[in-house]
Amino acid sequence: MEFLDLAPLNASQGTVRLPGSKSISNRTLLLAALADGTTEVRGLLDSDDVRHMLAALKTLGVNWQQHGDSRDYRIEGVEGHFPVNAADLFLGNAGTAFRPLTAALALGQGEYRLSGVPRMHERPIGDLVDALRELGAHIDYLGNPGYPPLAIHPWQSARDEKPGIRTRVRGEVSSQFLTALLLALPLTRQDARIEVMGELISRPYIEITLNLMRRFGVHVERREWHEFHIPAGQGYSSPGAIQVEGDASSASYFLAAGAIGGGPVRVEGVGRDSIQGDVHFAETLARMGALIAMGEDWIEASGPVCSQGGRLRAIDADLNHIPDAAMTIAVLALFADGPSTIRNVASWRVKETDRLSAMATELRKVGAEVEEGPDYLRIVPPARLTPNAVIDTYDDHRMAMCFSLLALGGTPVRINDPRCVGKTFPEYFDVLRTVAR
Ligand SMILES: O=C(O)C1=C[C@@H](OP(=O)(O)O)[C@@H](O)[C@H](O)C1
Numbered sequence: 001m002e003f004l005d006l007a008p009l010n011a012s013q014g015t016v017r018l019p020g021s022k023s024i025s026n027r028t029l030l031l032a033a034l035a036d037g038t039t040e041v042r043g044l045l046d047s048d049d050v051r052h053m054l055a056a057l058k059t060l061g062v063n064w065q066q067h068g069d070s071r072d073y074r075i076e077g078v079e080g081h082f083p084v085n086a087a088d089l090f091l092g093n094a095g096t097a098f099r100p101l102t103a104a105l106a107l108g109q110g111e112y113r114l115s116g117v118p119r120m121h122e123r124p125i126g127d128l129v130d131a132l133r134e135l136g137a138h139i140d141y142l143g144n145p146g147y148p149p150l151a152i153h154p155w156q157s158a159r160d161e162k163p164g165i166r167t168r169v170r171g172e173v174s175s176q177f178l179t180a181l182l183l184a185l186p187l188t189r190q191d192a193r194i195e196v197m198g199e200l201i202s203r204p205y206i207e208i209t210l211n212l213m214r215r216f217g218v219h220v221e222r223r224e225w226h227e228f229h230i231p232a233g234q235g236y237s238s239p240g241a242i243q244v245e246g247d248a249s250s251a252s253y254f255l256a257a258g259a260i261g262g263g264p265v266r267v268e269g270v271g272r273d274s275i276q277g278d279v280h281f282a283e284t285l286a287r288m289g290a291l292i293a294m295g296e297d298w299i300e301a302s303g304p305v306c307s308q309g310g311r312l313r314a315i316d317a318d319l320n321h322i323p324d325a326a327m328t329i330a331v332l333a334l335f336a337d338g339p340s341t342i343r344n345v346a347s348w349r350v351k352e353t354d355r356l357s358a359m360a361t362e363l364r365k366v367g368a369e370v371e372e373g374p375d376y377l378r379i380v381p382p383a384r385l386t387p388n389a390v391i392d393t394y395d396d397h398r399m400a401m402c403f404s405l406l407a408l409g410g411t412p413v414r415i416n417d418p419r420c421v422g423k424t425f426p427e428y429f430d431v432l433r434t435v436a437r
C-alpha cells in the first residue's frame with residue numbers, strides 16, 4: 001500500500017489560499033445546469049467529487065466549458081429539462097452529487113441508473129427515495145433496499161384534488177436528503193411543501209442550499225427547521241456569474257495547524273461573510289485556547305507550540321452543526337490538557353467510512369484512551385503521543401488530512417493511502433508543507 005511519512009514539523013506559519021468549497025461547487029453546478037441562461041462559475045473546486053458532478057452533467061447533455069486550465073467554467077442552463085433522457089451515471093462517493101441528482105432526475109422524464117463506489121452502496125438513501133415516492137417518483141433499488149445503486153424511471157405526478165405537492169423526509173440521517181428535495185422541487189413549478197420528521201442534523205448545510213437557491217431566483221419560506229415551503233411558479237434563472245468561496249472544511253486543517261504549531265496560519269477564501277457553517281469551527285478552536293482573527297474573506301489562527309509542550313484546553317462540545325470539521329477537533333483533542341468529548345455526531349457512521357469507529361481505532365494507535373459511544377467520542381490524550389504510528393485512512397480524505405496534524409504537533413506519523421484526499425483536496429499534502437516551519 002502507498003503511504004506518506006510525515007516528519008515532525010516543529011512550528012507552523014504562513015498563508016493558504018483555499019480550494020473552492022465542495023458543497024458550493026456541486027450545488028452551483030446543478031443549479032446552473034437547471035437554470036435558464038448561462039452561468040459563469042468562478043473558483044470551482046478541482047477534486048473527485050466535483051469531477052463526478054461535471055461528468056454526470058455532460059452525460060445528461062449539459063454543455064459546459066472550462067476556461068483554459070483555470071478554475072472558471074461556463075455552464076449553459078437547460079431550463080429544467082436534461083436533454084438526454086436515458087443514461088448511466090457513476091458518482092463515486094460524492095454525496096453532494098448522488099443525492100441531489102437522484103431527486104432532480106426522479107422528477108424528470110427519463111430512465112437513469114445511478115451508481116457509485118462500493119462504499120456509496122453502503123450509504124443510506126432510503127429516506128430520500130421514500131420522500132420522492134410520496135411525490136409519485138418511480139425508483140427501484142438495484143442492490144440492497146434503502147441503498148444505491150438506483151434505477152430511476154419517468155415521474156408521474158401524483159394526481160391530487162388539492163393543488164400543490166407535499167412530502168415528508170426524515171432529518172436525522174443526512175441533511176443532504178432535504179437539500180436534494182429543496183433543489184429539485186422547483187422543477188415541478190408547483191407549490192411545494194416539505195415536512196421534516198425528527199431532528200434535522202447538519203443544519204448549516206441547509207442554509208447553503210437556501211442561499212444558493214435564492215441566488216438562482218428561487219425563494220423558500222421555512223418554519224424553524226421542520227417545514228419548508230416553495231411558493232408556486234418559481235424557476236431557476238442564472239445570476240450571470242457566481243464566485244465559489246474557499247472550502248471551510250478544508251480550512252479547518254490549516255487553522256488547526258496554526259493552533260498547535262504557534263502560527264499564525266491564515267486561510268484566504270472564507271471569513272466572516274462565508275455562507276458555510278464550517279467557519280464556526282474557528283469558535284470551537286477559540287474555546288480550546290487558540291487565538292482567532294477574522295476578516296470578510298480570511299481567518300487566522302495561532303496558539304501554543306505543542307511540539308514544545310504547549311497544550312490546548314480540553315472541551316466537551318456538541319458538534320452536530322460542523323460534522324466534517326468535528327473530525328479535526330477529535331485529533332486536536334490529542335493536544336489538550338485533559339479529556340475531551342465530541343457529541344452528537346452519529347452521522348459519522350454513514351459517511352466515507354464509519355468515522356466514529358475509524359477515529360477511535362486510529363486515535364488509540366497514538367496512545368489516546370478512547371470511549372466510542374453511539375454518537376460521541378471521549379478522548380483522553382496520552383502524556384506523550386506515540387511516534388511513528390501507522391494511520392489507516394479507510395478511503396476517507398478527512399482521516400488522512402486530520403491525522404497529518406500529528407506531524408505539526410511534533411510527532412512523526414505514517415499516513416497510509418494518502419491519495420484518498422483526492423475526494424476534496426488532491427494537493428493537500430503539498431499545501432500543508434507550505435505552512436510548516
Ligand atoms: O450538503 C452538504 O454539502 C454536506 C452535508 C453534510 O452531510 P450530512 O448532512 O450527511 O451530515 C457534510 O458532512 C457533507 O460533507 C457535505
Ligand SMILES: C=C(OP(=O)(O)O)C(=O)O
Nearest residue numbers: 093094095096324351352
Ligand atoms: C461527508 C462527506 O462527504 P459527502 O459529500 O460525500 O457526504 C465529507 O466530505 O466529509
